[in-house]
Amino acid sequence: MKLFSIGSALLFALPALAAPTPAPPTWTDAATAEKEVEHFSMIGEYVAKAGKTALQANLLANGEFLVAIYQGGLPGDGWNQSNIDSRKMPAAHLKPLLAGYAKVERKSPTLGIPAPQNAVLKFPDGFTHVKDGIMSAGGQTTKDLGAFHMHLEFMLPLKPGDNPTSQKRGNSGIYIFNNYEIQILDSFAVDYRNPANNALKPESSNLQWCGAIYKTRLPDVNMSYPPLRWQTYDIDFKPPEFDGETKTKNARVTVRLNGVLIHDDFELETGTGNGAKKPQLAKGPVFFQNHANPVVFRNVWVTE
Template sequence: MKDTIRTPLAALGVLLCALCASAQEKPHAGSTRGVIDINKTGRPADAISLIGEAGYALVPEKEAPTRWVFEKGVLTAPQGWESLVTKDTYRDFRLHVEFSVNEVKDVADPEKNGNSGIYIQQRYEIQILNSYGVAEKDYKASYGGSVYQLKKPDRLVSKKAGEWQSYDIVFRAARFTGETKTENARVTVYQNQQLIHDDYAIPRKTGAGQKEGPEPRPILFQGHNNPVRFRNTWIQPLTLD
């Protein structure tokens, strides 16, 4: 009798575990989880190239000639304070960015070492910085991989300066009724194929970001007086409702 009861119960347990695992793998309404399968490589068919072998689809944030340099598929920021933005605006999306930071030796301010950033909707910055080798106890929410000044990465996985790294970002824009925010923006970020932010609810804009609002805005690639390099960058518009 015991064996007879145990067998159906065991089967039910296996079924429930399988259903739970399946649910965790699929995207959920209102969430940025489950969109990226980090084990699958390659660009989705409907993704839009922002930086590729043939050129780049970014324009100066301000109306002025750009000093960013493009050569052989690599776009390099200038020694200055000028940023580039996407030509289009985006609401929900998946973004893949490959970047390589420079090294500034003997600098008093760590934020002057390999600094750049990806400003989602020109509002929320995922920090780019030369933060390799910083101990966890010393790591600040303004270092590489952080949602700037709001949250440190869950794992410290930055590579050495000069090595190519990647961010894979899924973003769900804040929701508004009129001018009233009803839901925070949410973000999931993988750095170098490691999960560093898991559907984090962003409570407000970061640093020098634009004011939150219902309208979509461009993605900004920050020029922060460091020759940070970018390549193989694309964006896939999504609808995460």
């Protein structure tokens, strides 16, 4: 009879450990994505050559496209606010549809605006995590701010292994005083107003998509541009006011995404998300959230 040790028996009894699931591939520049990602060039915005419809197409995890068709024009540029025609289709079906459209690349009207003379913070000074003119996620202001106007430009990576309703698709955020978050995410071509209308199943709440005041308020319009494009936020923030330790006025915020108003003087009774658990402040830093995604920022400046 063959003998073996207890240790050997235990070794044979243990199931094989599953290999860790590899992270979905990520692209951080358009030139490389163009070479390596099939159908990358089809991601984008289109306007009809005849008639008044417009279209957005974003790549999905299964290799198909999320397609949003708008009546009147693109969001922020002619769309008449009617219901969005949301479809999911393979590239082979999208190509003949695009034959009736012309591709456009919109540019935010505030892109590249230099810091004014009265700026209290001018990029790159006054910010952390800056290298070669780019701030990586995880940076923050080096001084506390009160009431302010902030201009910033950000770029989202391409992560086609995740869907644009997922919180994994280029997640970051502008975290004011560590209390109030304005979400950053690749939510391009997603129908915010009617999540169930989207051709793909939403993988997170619409209050967590790009432009949302995190878990608090939807943006008035989804003004997301495609990934790997520079986009802009212009934020006006008024902090809460206090009489001693008693809050006498709530914070308020106005936000423009790519030049279009998406939150108009909205009152913030508490912080947002985990920020609601923290004391509200009259002054504090602004954080550019690191959420394990290679989101980058540039041309950030602040006036009081």
